[in-house]
Amino acid sequence: MRAIYKNKKLFLLVIFVITGLLSAISVVSSQADENLSDKEIIKRFNKIFYYSYAWRKDNPKWLGVPSLQNPCDNWVIQEIICEVKPDFIVETGTFMGGTALFYATVLEKVNKNGKIITVDIKPQVEEAAKVDIFRERVEVIKGDSVSPEVINAIAKKVKGHKTLVVLDSCHEKEHVLKELKMYSNFVSLNSYIVVQDTHIDGRPTLPGFGPGPMEAVEEFLKTTKDFKIDYDREKFLLTFCPSGFLKRIK
Numbered sequence: 001m002r003a004i005y006k007n008k009k010l011f012l013l014v015i016f017v018i019t020g021l022l023s024a025i026s027v028v029s030s031q032a033d034e035n036l037s038d039k040e041i042i043k044r045f046n047k048i049f050y051y052s053y054a055w056r057k058d059n060p061k062w063l064g065v066p067s068l069q070n071p072c073d074n075w076v077i078q079e080i081i082c083e084v085k086p087d088f089i090v091e092t093g094t095f096m097g098g099t100a101l102f103y104a105t106v107l108e109k110v111n112k113n114g115k116i117i118t119v120d121i122k123p124q125v126e127e128a129a130k131v132d133i134f135r136e137r138v139e140v141i142k143g144d145s146v147s148p149e150v151i152n153a154i155a156k157k158v159k160g161h162k163t164l165v166v167l168d169s170c171h172e173k174e175h176v177l178k179e180l181k182m183y184s185n186f187v188s189l190n191s192y193i194v195v196q197d198t199h200i201d202g203r204p205t206l207p208g209f210g211p212g213p214m215e216a217v218e219e220f221l222k223t224t225k226d227f228k229i230d231y232d233r234e235k236f237l238l239t240f241c242p243s244g245f246l247k248r249i250k
């Protein structure tokens with residue numbers, strides 16, 4: 001009887017100590033959370049948000065077609081389309097065409113003659129092409145986005161027209177830098193060249209990717225005064241294109 005009583009006392013003591021330890025840990029960790037800067041919280045959330053797509057393999061869709069975008073960025077680009085009302089939106093990196101379809105749906109409302117040109121080395125637009133507006137307004141060019149054939153074909157089409165550009169093909173620095181140099185020539189005054197996925201290579205996602213879109217932007221901006229980063233376009237705080245909304249100011 002005495003042994004049971006003694007064990008019970010010991011048991012209660014152990015429970016008491018564990019509970020105390022757990023509360024101490026939770027107080028310390030909640031203080032640590034409070035010490036995180038807003039910038040750090042946004043960075044962390046960006047990373048969690050990005051990987052949650054990758055884990056679920058369930059990308060956002062527009063009209064049922066995958067659009068490999070952070071919806072906050074699509075929303076901001078929608079705002080840019082409504083302000084600029086471009087005649088052409090040029091996208092590099094079509095993938096399944098959901099984003100081109102999204103641009104087409106918005107553009108139709110603000111420029112009845114507006115068209116999308118989208119380039120991919122291997123476009124997969126079978127689903128997108130089932131939607132009327134895609135067939136009516138989106139031209140898919142198959143090829144390397146920086147090849148002379150592709151650049152010349154686009155240059156002929158957009159010459160003299162108000163043009164907005166979004167870069168989302170190969171994300172290696174050298175490729176993006178080439179795209180920036182070539183496609184920036186198409187961008188009209190007060191329009192934009194949007195460089196997608198500047199958040200990779202540990203900013204904060206995909207550490208170890210190697211030099212990518214962010215490094216390309218940094219190098220491009222050393223060579224020109226015609227563009228400036230429009231930080232106001234990061235207004236939803238959660239963007240996959242930090243420093244990637246480049247506005248033509250000259």
Ligand SMILES: C[S@@+](CC[C@H](N)C(=O)[O-])C[C@H]1O[C@@H](n2cnc3c(N)ncnc32)[C@H](O)[C@@H]1O
Nearest residue numbers: 067068093094095099120121144145168169170
């Ligand atoms: C990130 S995905 C594009 C996603 C698409 N913009 C969207 O929002 O759904 C990248 C695409 O770039 C294409 N790509 C890769 N290298 C390319 C190149 N050199 N020229 C053109 N397209 C390329 C790939 O085939 C792939 O479909």
